[in-house]
Amino acid sequence: MFVAFLVGAVMYGAITLVFLILSSAELLESGFSTPSRLASVLVTALFWPVTLVVMSLVVLIQGLAARTPRTAQSPALKLVQRSH
Incomplete structure (x- = not known):
């Protein structure tokens, strides 16, 4: 039990x-x-599981919002620009 706790604590510290x-x-x-801002980075790093869940939810919500149909769509961008 102690070894599992130690391994978990080391993994949490490494992440x-x-x-x-x-x-x-x-x-x-x-x-x-x-x-x-550096202090907020430290707090965010210490509570990375909460940060990971919150940011995953933000990305999920933004992805769902992007899927909603829009009335005015711009033409698709070309990945390759050819010049003659």
């Missing part, structure tokens, strides 16, 4: 560290780094 590194690196690269 937290990955979230923290990636989020703070993205924040620093974007140029929007402030102490309060």
Whole structure:
């Protein structure tokens, strides 16, 4: 039982560290780094299961909203532009 708890704690810490590194690196690269935003990245990284569920729901809701029919649609974009 103790070994399972230890393995779980190590996995939770490793995933937290990955979230923290990636989020703070993205924040620093974007140029929007402030102490309060870095603190929010730390809190988000510590509570990554909640963040994962919330962000999954946001993406799901946006995906469902995108599927609703729209009245005015723009023409499809071409992936390849050919010049002659």
